[in-house]
Amino acid sequence: MTTPYVLQGGLVLDPASKQESVMDLRLDGDRIVALGGNLEVKPGDTAIDARGLWICPGFIDLHCHLRDLGQKDKEDIETGTRAAAAGGYTTVVAMANTEPPVDNAATLSVLLNRIADRAHIEVLPVACVTKGMEGAELTNMVELAEMGAVAFSDDGLPISNMAVLRRALEYARLSERVIISHAEDRDLCQGGIIHEGARATAMGLSGIPIAGETVAIAREIEIVRSTNSPYHFTHLSCAQSVELVRRAKADGLPVTADATPHHLTLTVDQIQGWDANYKMKPPLRTQIDQEALIAGLKDGTLDAIATDHAPHTRQDKCRPLEEASVGVIGLETALALTLERLVGAGHLRPLEFIALFTSKAAPVLDLPQPSLQIDSTANIAIVDPALRWTYSTSTGQSRSHNSPFHGRLLTGKNILTFYQGRPVFTDKQALQNRLKEPV
Amino acid sequence: MPNRSTQSTTEQNTIGNLFEFDHDGLPLFRRRRHLIDTQDLLKEEVDCLMEVAALCKKNHQSEVEPLAVLSGKTIANIFYENSTRTRSSFEMAARRLGASVLNLDTKVSSVAKGETITDTARQLVSMRVDAIVQRHSASGAAAHVATELGDKVQIINAGDGWHAHPTQALLDFFTMTEIRGSLSGARVAIVGDILHSRVARSNMWLLTKYGVDLNVAGPPTLVPAGLESFGVTVHNRLEPAIEGCDFIMVLRLQMERQKQGLIPSVGEYKKLFRLDHARLQLAAPGVRILHPGPVNRGIEITDALVDDESKSLIDAQVANGVAVRMAVLYLLLTGKESVQ
Numbered sequence: 022m023t024t025p026y027v028l029q030g031g032l033v034l035d036p037a038s039k040q041e042s043v044m045d046l047r048l049d050g051d052r053i054v055a056l057g058g059n060l061e062v063k064p065g066d067t068a069i070d071a072r073g074l075w076i077c078p079g080f081i082d083l084h085c086h087l088r089d090l091g092q093k094d095k096e097d098i099e100t101g102t103r104a105a106a107a108g109g110y111t112t113v114v115a116m117a118n119t120e121p122p123v124d125n126a127a128t129l130s131v132l133l134n135r136i137a138d139r140a141h142i143e144v145l146p147v148a149c150v151t152k153g154m155e156g157a158e159l160t161n162m163v164e165l166a167e168m169g170a171v172a173f174s175d176d177g178l179p180i181s182n183m184a185v186l187r188r189a190l191e192y193a194r195l196s197e198r199v200i201i202s203h204a205e206d207r208d209l210c211q212g213g214i215i216h217e218g219a220r221a222t223a224m225g226l227s228g229i230p231i232a233g234e235t236v237a238i239a240r241e242i243e244i245v246r247s248t249n250s251p252y253h254f255t256h257l258s259c260a261q262s263v264e265l266v267r268r269a270k271a272d273g274l275p276v277t278a279d280a281t282p283h284h285l286t287l288t289v290d291q292i293q294g295w296d297a298n299y300k301m302k303p304p305l306r307t308q309i310d311q312e313a314l315i316a317g318l319k320d321g322t323l324d325a326i327a328t329d330h331a332p333h334t335r336q337d338k339c340r341p342l343e344e345a346s347v348g349v350i351g352l353e354t355a356l357a358l359t360l361e362r363l364v365g366a367g368h369l370r371p372l373e374f375i376a377l378f379t380s381k382a383a384p385v386l387d388l389p390q391p392s393l394q395i396d397s398t399a400n401i402a403i404v405d406p407a408l409r410w411t412y413s414t415s416t417g418q419s420r421s422h423n424s425p426f427h428g429r430l431l432t433g434k435n436i437l438t439f440y441q442g443r444p445v446f447t448d449k450q451a452l453q454n455r456l457k458e459p460v
Numbered sequence: 461m462p463n464r465s466t467q468s469t470t471e472q473n474t475i476g477n478l479f480e481f482d483h484d485g486l487p488l489f490r491r492r493r494h495l496i497d498t499q500d501l502l503k504e505e506v507d508c509l510m511e512v513a514a515l516c517k518k519n520h521q522s523e524v525e526p527l528a529v530l531s532g533k534t535i536a537n538i539f540y541e542n543s544t545r546t547r548s549s550f551e552m553a554a555r556r557l558g559a560s561v562l563n564l565d566t567k568v569s570s571v572a573k574g575e576t577i578t579d580t581a582r583q584l585v586s587m588r589v590d591a592i593v594q595r596h597s598a599s600g601a602a603a604h605v606a607t608e609l610g611d612k613v614q615i616i617n618a619g620d621g622w623h624a625h626p627t628q629a630l631l632d633f634f635t636m637t638e639i640r641g642s643l644s645g646a647r648v649a650i651v652g653d654i655l656h657s658r659v660a661r662s663n664m665w666l667l668t669k670y671g672v673d674l675n676v677a678g679p680p681t682l683v684p685a686g687l688e689s690f691g692v693t694v695h696n697r698l699e700p701a702i703e704g705c706d707f708i709m710v711l712r713l714q715m716e717r718q719k720q721g722l723i724p725s726v727g728e729y730k731k732l733f734r735l736d737h738a739r740l741q742l743a744a745p746g747v748r749i750l751h752p753g754p755v756n757r758g759i760e761i762t763d764a765l766v767d768d769e770s771k772s773l774i775d776a777q778v779a780n781g782v783a784v785r786m787a788v789l790y791l792l793l794t795g796k797e798s799v800q
């Protein structure tokens with residue numbers, strides 16, 4: 022049991038209700054029980070001086086890899102959700118490319134038990150679209166959905182056969198779940214290590230062309246047009262991809278999309294030497310692509326920011342670039358990086374920005390709308406938008422260290438996360454003079 | 461004081477007094493630990509290296525005893541990719557300087573059992589090896605080992621993936637300057653499979669530092685994106701690239717490129733890109749041909765041209781390879797505090 026909390030004088034940012042005002046919040050049990058000016062602090066309450074802080078609904082990450090099952094040397098449910106809680110997340114969507122992949126009821130049930138035992142926050146598992154992610158036979162989508170699969174995806178090994186994808190989209194309607202697409206034409210991207218262009222050429226690396234993504238998106242959009250089933254494009258990286266999704270949305274197709282913090286903040290020219298912490302898929306692209314992603318977030322073409330948190334051990338990353346594993350961790354840096362890039366640079370107002378982590382992300386997978394109203398579940402991220410801090414992977418919560426942002430000075434940080442009314446992450450230093458324990 | 465006029469300095473710096481050799485580039489080499497690529501070599505370093513290479517060539521051609529400048533040093537050759545010629549060239553260079561040479565057979569050692577390249581290099585560090593000469597199929601492999609173990613051992617890149625082959629570019633440079641003196645204003649073409657060529661890349665970085673008019677040609681499928689950023693002119697036909705050229709570097713065409721679908725047939729490649737005496741008419745009158753070897757006779761270059769001693773520099777390249785590698789080893793491994 023936790024004590025009631027009174028959050029005093031924070032700026033409440035509740036995108037679902039478009040509310041943006043300085044108020045107090047009272048949490049009791051797993052609920053928000055009161056909202057208003059100058060709420061009374063009763064004996065036994067914990068009060069938090071939240072002046073200058075943002076009170077936000079807990080964040081949703083539509084794309085992360087928690088590696089549990091089978092790859093616990095990289096991450097597991099416990100460490101992964103601890104990292105997520107530190108980043109302000111109270112719900113994460115965990116991809117299915119584990120070992121073994123989540124492609125049958127028995128595996129999903131093991132995973133669900135592990136989540137029930139060890140997760141600090143809500144973990145919504147994705148199941149595979151095809152058995153073994155082999156791109157051929159569909160999984161038991163209805164059974165998996167009924168057990169708790171939140172969506173379907175062969176992320177990492179995208180379906181190449183459009184007949185299979187078409188059947189998957191048709192059949193997925195029975196499961197009432199969205200399919201998440203890692204859009205990559207595997208032939209065009211074969212052997213590619215970084216974005217195709219001068220940098221890849223100078224380094225003697227096989228390039229990943231823009232068409233490797235846009236061809237896949239264009240053809241998948243046409244399958245969606247013929248099936249009309251909901252479809253989500255994750256981690257867009259190219260300007261032309263944004264344009265394709267924009268047009269599909271204008272045509273009324275049920276498509277949504279997200280972008281990652283690393284694609285919003287780094288470009289291919291910023292790759293440092295041969296550092297494999299800059300190796301991810303899709304790869305870092307150009308300034309033009311990055312600006313198009315930001316424009317997409319501003320005009321609603323992109324619905325959310327998703328981390329694609331992809332932990333890898335030091336041994337997996339510490340190899341020649343061509344041989345190193347693909348992906349970067351991102352749960353603990355997502356907010357700060359994008360806050361600087363989007364709000365700091367004047368592209369979005371705070372309420373619009375927080376919506377990308379909450380109210381606009383939830384409908385993508387038909388999740389309950391996060392909100393900060395009376396009787397809402399007390400899932401809350403408290404952000405100090407002005408806090409300057411240096412990110413270090415060694416003091417971070419993730420088991421892995423594969424971040425290109427290690428050592429980077431950042432502005433803005435989640436300092437306290439409530440999940441169902443309980444604090445699941447507390448930045449003790451940042452809260453030092455703000456916390457008034459019950460007397 | 462340093463004297464950059466090759467001729468006179470070479471006269472003064474005879475083989476016996478390599479120890480007294482002086483040059484502007486020398487202090488730069490004293491600070492350099494590794495040779496990974498030509499990209500970050502300063503002109504002073506290259507000039508200095510060329511002068512030392514000239515001294516080494518004299519030594520190598522004479523019947524005198526090997527120099528003892530590297531006695532007590534051990535140099536390990538690790539070739540994860542087969543290359544008898546480059547390995548032998550490095551080995552002979554090391555022996556001519558009095559160093560001990562350790563050849564690691566990557567097929568029978570633990571390398572075959574999935575040990576990482578850093579693990580393998582670390583073993584050699586434990587054996588107190590002074591330098592590692594490494595050839596590997598992954599771009600960035602030499603830089604990777606240098607990053608991981610660079611404070612404990614010196615790394616010399618003998619070729620990494622498609623990325624770099626600095627000693628080949630340096631020996632090509634040496635060979636061309638022997639013919640022409642300064643390369644400033646020279647017109648040079650590199651032709652063939654540019655995409656997969658570390659030799660082309662290292663040559664481009666090096667030659668563009670010297671004001672060479674550099675032209676590159678190959679089938680569009682074998683020319684990588686953004687190549688212009690090297691400061692070269694890109695052609696898709698052989699003829700405009702070699703027009704008026706003083707030197708033409710012909711690259712080897714791997715037969716597997718056809719199976720990969722990058723060229724339709726060897727026959728069509730020969731028709732469009734094979735260098736022969738007729739096409740050579742387009743080049744400058746005194747044009748000379750280079751090839752990093754091994755040559756696919758009759759594919760990228762005609763038999764007759766390979767054997768035409770008035771045109772082909774292929775034998776000179778092989779001979780100069782030893783001298784240039786002696787210079788690289790000498791300059792990298794001497795004049796430093798012991799690293800162990």
Ligand SMILES: [Zn+2]
Nearest residue numbers: 176177203302
């Ligand atoms: Zn993906």
